[in-house]
Amino acid sequence: MREYKNFEDIERDLKLLQLQKEIDKEKVILSYNITKESLAPKRLLKNAAGSIFKNALILKGATSVLGFIGEKFK
Known part of the structure; x- marks a missing residue:
């Protein structure tokens, strides 16, 4: 004190x-x-849409890379 x-x-x-x-x-x-x-609902929708778009791009890129690697081992 x-x-x-x-x-x-x-x-x-x-x-x-x-x-x-x-x-x-x-x-x-x-x-x-x-x-x-x-x-706010608008912000939540924007964030969700951004996440979906980002994940779709990652999935597409990963599929392309994995497809390319798979073709090399045929």
Whole structure:
């Protein structure tokens, strides 16, 4: 526990705590808004479509490579 020698130190620490409280509140609000935006239906559909397209390209590339390797061993 901290011991204070004067009221100025107490006031300074109270001001710092108040500012930290405001910063923490803004961080919570920002996190909430980011989460809300990331869970929006439009964003979810966009992410799902992107994943499907990316996986289709990977599958097509893998099939091509595996087909090429298979032809070499015939």
